[in-house]
Amino acid sequence: MNGQKSLSSRAWAELLLLSVIWGGSFLSIRVALNELGVFTSVAHRVGWAALVLWVVVVARRLPLPRSPRVWLAFLVMGLLNNVIPFTLMAWGQLHIETGLTSILNATTAIFGVILAAIAFSDEQLTPRKAVGVGLGFLGVATAIGLGNLTRLDPRSLAQLAVVGGTFSYACASVWARKTLSGMPPQMAAAGMLTASALVMLPLAWHLEGPFTMSLNLATWVAVGYYAIIATAFAYLLYYRVLAMAGSGNLMLCTLIIPPVAITLGAIVLDEALSARAYAGFAILALGLVILDGRIIRALRRNTI
Template sequence: MSLAAAPAISARMSARDWALMGLLSLIWGGSFFLIAVIVGHMPVFWVVGLRVGIAAAVLWGVVLIGRRPLPRGVGLWGAFVVMGVLNNVIPFSLIVLAQQQIPAGLASILNATTPLFTVLVSTMVLADERAGLMRLGGVLLGLGGVAVMIGLDKAAGQGHPLWPQLAMLGAAVSYACAAAFGRRFRARAVDPLVSAAGMVTGSALVLLPLALWQHGLPPAAPARVWLALGALGLVCTGLAYVLFFRILARAGATNISLVTFLVPVSAILLGWLFLDERLGATQLLGMAVIGLGLAMIDGRLIGRRSPPG
C-alpha cells in the first residue's frame, strides 16, 4: 500500500482554516458552558470519567475507520496513562470543581494561561525549548493579568472565591506539564490521533473505577444534564481532538495556538446568552493583559524579523 505525501503546512491560513478554528474555539468554549449546566447534579469523578470514556469511544472509532496503526507495548500504554492523568484527569477534575464556584467565562480566562505555564515548564525541563526574553516577558505580563484579576477584586472585597481560581491555574499548570511530557510520543513516532485515543483511554481507566469506588453508580439527573454530558464527551472532547489535529496538519502548531485567544470569547458569550453570567471590568482588564502576554509569546503582533544583511 503506497502512502500519500502529507500536504504542506501553510503559514497563512485559508478561510476554511479560520472557519475550522472558529468552530474549535466555539466547541472548547462550549465545554465551560456545558460544565456549568452539569455541576451540582453529578459528582466530579463521574462527570470527568464519562467525558473521557465517551471521547475514547469516538476517537477509537476514527482510528479504526482510518486504519491507523494500533499502539502496542506496556511502556507505551504506561505513557498513555501518565499523559492522561496530566492532560485529562487532573485538569478536567479541577475545572469541574472550580466551576462550582466561579462562572464559565472566568474559568475560561484562567484556563487561557496554559501557554504561559507551558513556556515556563518547557524552559525548565526541555533543553531545546528555552524561552527568550520576549517569551519570558510575555509570561510575566500574562501572569500580571492574572494578578490584576484576582488582586483588584480581593482589594475591593467583591471578588470570586480564591480557591477555585487557584484550581483553574492548577489545571493550566497540569496542561503545561502534559505538553512537556507529550514530547516523548514524537520520539516514538506515534500517530497524534492514536496518542489522543490512548490518552483518553488511559484517563478513563483511572477515572471510571475511581468514580465507582468513590460515588457508586452515577446518580439520577435531569435529561438536560445527560445531554450536556454526552455533548461534553462526544463533541467537546472527541470531535474537538479530531478538529484540532486536522487544523494542526493544515496550518501548523503556531497557527493552532491562536485558538487560545478565541476560547474565552466563546465561553463568555455562551455564559452571557444562556446562563446570565456577567464579568466585571476587572476580569475583562485581566483578560486583555493576559491576551497581550500571549501575543508576546506568539510573536506575530510584535515583529521579530532580523535586520537585513
C-alpha cells in the same frame, strides 16, 4: 513562535470552529454539574470520548501499540491532560463563573512556554517571550485579585484550582513531545482517554456512588456535547488544524475561547464578570500576542 504558518481560509474556519467548540465546553460542563458530581462528570467525559475515538481507530485500522512503555506513557498523559485538569476545573466551576474559568484557562500557554524552555533546547526563553510570560502572570494576578487569595475561601481556591489545571495541561504538552512523538494522533488520543477512563470510572464510583442513566435531558445534552464534541471530535479537529496551521497559530484559540465562553455564560447562565476579570484578560491577551510575535515582526517590517 515556532510552528507558525500562513493561514488559509479553510485553516481559519476550522481554527475558529475549534475555538467555538472549546468555548462552549465551559457552559456544558457547568450545566452537567447541576446534576452530576465532579468526578462522575469527568468520568462521563473521558469514558464516552474514549469509546468514540476507538471507533475512529478501528475504522482507520491503526496498529495498536504493544509496548508496555507506550501504555505507561498513555497513563501519565491521561493523568496530566485529562484526569487532573478536568477534575480541578470542574470543581472550580462550582464556585466561579464559566467566563472566568475560560480566562484563567488561557494560562496554559504561559506555563507551556516556561516548561518548554526548561525541557527542550530549541525552545529558549527569549526576552520577547519573557515579557509575554510576565504579562501573562500579571493578567492572571489581576483577574484573580491577589488580595482575595489571603482569604482562601471557596472562590479563591476554585481560581487556584483552575490555574493548577492549566499547569497540568502544560506538563502534558511536554510529556507528549517527549514520549508520544510520531504516534498517530488518533491512537494517542484514544490511548490517553482510555487510561483516563480506567482511572476515573472506579474513582467516581467509589467517591460518588454508582452511575445512573436516569439523568435529565439537559444533563445528557451537556454530557454529549463536552464528551463527544468538545473532547473526542475536538481532539481530531485539533490535530487537523495543527497540521494545517502549525502550533504557533493554535495560540489564537486561546484568545478566541474566553469571549465565546463569557458570552454563553452571560446569555444562558446570566453571569456577570467583574471589571477586574476583563482587565486581567486584556493584560493576559497582550502577553499572548507578544508570545505569538507576529504583530511585533509586522511592525518591524513596516519600520524598515
